[in-house]
Amino acid sequence: MPEPAPAPASAPASAPDPATPEPAGAPGTPGERKPRKDAVRNRVAALAAADTLFAASRSPEDVTMSDIAAEAGVGKGTLFRAFGDRTGLIRALYGTRLAPLMEAVEHGPPPLGPATPPLERVPALLDALLCFKFDNRHLALALEGTGADSPYRTEHYDRWHAMLRDLLLRTPAAAGSDFTAHALLAATRADLVEHLAGEKHTSRDELRSQLADFTGRLLGTGSHPGTAPRE
Amino acid sequence: MPEPAPAPASAPASAPDPATPEPAGAPGTPGERKPRKDAVRNRVAALAAADTLFAASRSPEDVTMSDIAAEAGVGKGTLFRAFGDRTGLIRALYGTRLAPLMEAVEHGPPPLGPATPPLERVPALLDALLCFKFDNRHLALALEGTGADSPYRTEHYDRWHAMLRDLLLRTPAAAGSDFTAHALLAATRADLVEHLAGEKHTSRDELRSQLADFTGRLLGTGSHPGTAPRE
DNA sequence: GTACGATACGGACCAGCGGTCCGCTTCGAT
């Protein structure tokens, strides 16, 4: 079993990478003006501050925009200019953190990359996603708590869903792939992870093994009597 | 297949039943004082008003406490006196609506009642729950959107989870029942239902059949080749 | 029917949130 994430747990990281300044377009698009240096610096500072505060807070809801602005050493207006609104900031932050995983999934080597056969890739993807959600609970929680049906309004969700659905279609149990994909993703919802990890003190590896067992049973894999991980 | 709910869809109901006045205790508890008549009346009015407004609103978030108070014809203070806070009101409302189903599940006849064998009861419970969430999306959405990991802080969730877990334990695929129960419940999350029903225009029966298929596959039931519902 | 304590009412009120605005500063191309 691979180790998709060594468990950074909560590392705010001094500088969350230069972060593509959102409206950048492909290099060569002439209509795009490159953002000013201080704008980029502030943007990065804001993301780092937000990450820190979310990680430190008990609930994402009690991190206010003013808090973030203060922590980042910028004005509140700057935050809203850079990200539009609170949701925009959280999305940007989440996206930044998720980027490496997305890269590994879309262009990397097996078992996450596209070259992996479906029956192997589906569990790998879910495991990786679970690890990410576990290690970045504070962010995922913040993101999923932004609006009404917030999780499903994310661009990322559609990507994951489409990928899973397509993979499932190339699988013995292809019927109902669309819903199945949704259901599998629902099993990695941030608040569920938080509930199990935080409230009921389930360890990271227990969680992974349980999810693996679950997907295995769905796919027809994994139910090897004898190898079955104990409850 | 049973019809656990004929699809009231959104019926505010002129009077959502006398609603047990919360602090009632068993009749005979002497320390409990019975609430005043007007208090009960207002409580009912508030629940009805809230139901109406949530049903009418596009998102639960834009129904304010003042709105509810106005609709119910009472003062805002009364609302908070009766329910503590916004979450309390929503929980009370949700509980009221859910009560009949809970009754049918805990003391009713098969296929929902306790006399049903596990392999048959699990799908029945999930189907009933899905129907409830579908028909009361506005409420479920409001409830699940109240706090950080709100769905898991409900007393009802624990009941459902415990029931499902115990049933699964008496099933061939007993391993990991705890997580499996969580995962199955996650597949009926209100915002997922709303996403599929509202955004992607999935019909009630499609949803039911998809969920049934999903649980069937998990339980080893239902995968009868030939009977498999098409995608 | 009346009197009276307890209970509930209700809307003015408050603190704190996300979000806006605009005079002033800073950047960077010329």
Next chain:
DNA sequence: ATCGAAGCGGACCGCTGGTCCGTATCGTAC
């Protein structure tokens, strides 16, 4: 060195959930 434009930041706004307390209503004892 100059100057237009881009960015800054914190005072400010509307609105929300939640509190408070003088007043009206209930239910009981007589």
